[in-house]
Amino acid sequence: MTEQKIFLRGWLTVVVCLLGISTGPAAFGLASLFLLGGPLGEEFGWSRTAISTAVSVMMLCTAFSLPFMGRLVDRFGVKKVLVPSIVVFGLCFLAASMISNYWQFIALYVAMGTIAVGTNSVPYMRVLTAWFDRRRGLAIGIAGSGTGLGFGYVPLVTEQLVSHFGWRGGYFGLGLIMLLFTLPMVVFLLHERPQTVGLHPDGAASDEAAAHPAATGDSLNQAMQRRDFWSLIVIFAGLAFVLYGLIPHMVPMLQDRGVPVNQASWLASAFGWAAFGGRLLIGFLVDRYDARRIAFVFFSLSAIGLGLLSVPMPIWAFTVAAIMLGLSLGAEVDMLAYLTSRYFGLANFAQIFGVMFSAVMVAMSLSPLAFGAVYDYTGSYKSILGLGVPLCLLAIVLVLMLRPYGERARGGPISVT
DSSP, X not given: OHHXXXXXXXXXXXXXXXXXXXXXXXXXXXXXXXXXXXXXXHHHOOOHHHHHHHHHHHHHHHHHHHHHHHHHHHHHOHHHHHHHHHHHHHHHHHHHTTOOSHHHHHHHHHHHHTTTGGGXXXXXXXXXXXXXXXXXXXXXXXXXXXXXXXXXXXXXXXXXXXXXXXXXXXXXXXXXXXXXXXXXHHHHHOXXXXXXGTOOGGGOSSTGGGOOOOOOBOOHHHHHTSHXXXXXXXXXXXXXXXXXXXXXXXXXXXXXXXXXXXXXXXXXXXXXXXXXXXXXXHHHHHTTSOHHHHHHHHHHHHHHHHHHHTSXXXXXXXXXXXXXXXXXXXXXXXXXXXHHHHHHBSTTHHHHHHHHHHHHHHHHHHHHHHHHXXXXXXXXXXXXXXXXXXXXXXXXXXXXXXOOOOOOOTTSGGGGO
8 A cells, every 4th residue: 555655646746846847947948038039139129149148147057056056955955945946936037027128137047047046956856866766767757857848838838928918928927837837836746755744765664675775986086087077078068058059049040941930839849849758768768778879879869950950951851850859958967867877876976967067057058149149140050050060979979989887786776866
């Protein structure tokens, strides 16, 4: 009875985390901007570089704020950080519907990356690690696909809001979703630990029955002395630069090619749904096959997708490219976490992964600005897309040069990622 109960309650927690992550800054802040940015630019005369700066600033602030937010979560608990962050994030969107100048626009995205940084995936992942042990990897993989889910539905919702109520209504509507859907869901359905409802991780009879052997692995200094550490940073920072720079510019890029805005929104949505499926597929595959081979396949899809976008093609080819790139988007963060755990162990996983992910976040934050600057300077995205292809090829070469790793013990502590 206990195992059945923990299964139902545990997987309800996964669903709550999945939906919460889908309304986080990555999806709401990034995937909405390419539909809100066009009307904003028309009304205020802002360039694409100026609009893209908002996302870059938000992500840079997030990169520097995440370690501090993590300490607050450890000290005060998940809900005491997550709930106020959701309120602030929703209010930022409501306030964005009333802006009248550029500094207000930038200030709100700074607030999203600092005061509202607790709406990122870290608090949700902390909850999942308390609820799951043997099934932790699967639970985190499913919940982590919430980013792709958000990239799938946010463009469609934003396009409808903007078409009916303008960009101000778009911001206001997204803010209401945060306050009327995400906030009550977290307050009433999210339990930080199974013990608060009389349960134990994975449905075990006691906490001791769910315990794993002590984790082992490298220190941060030891990891930094190895080639694999720097290879992984270059691989995933390069991919993040290409893929996250593409997200806020996909709709205007397709419109420049003559694709109507509603079709461009559907293509952007296909990109997001492919990322959602890609995360689930990759999580399934890396438990069964060498992750380096999986990375080789998905990084090759990135190169092909960017190649298709960089040349004149019919709409169906853009659809194929969007799906290929979306599948690749599912590979970056989850694959980095998995490979970090495989190569450097779990003893200092959070510290090592935090340093590596900070480097990736910097690349994510600079890429939308770079895409916008190239467009404003050259009048097209062709040059930056052309740069993306060799970056993907470099990632493929470096993946093939990574050293082999041993077979993972099923249900072992490696699943803490």
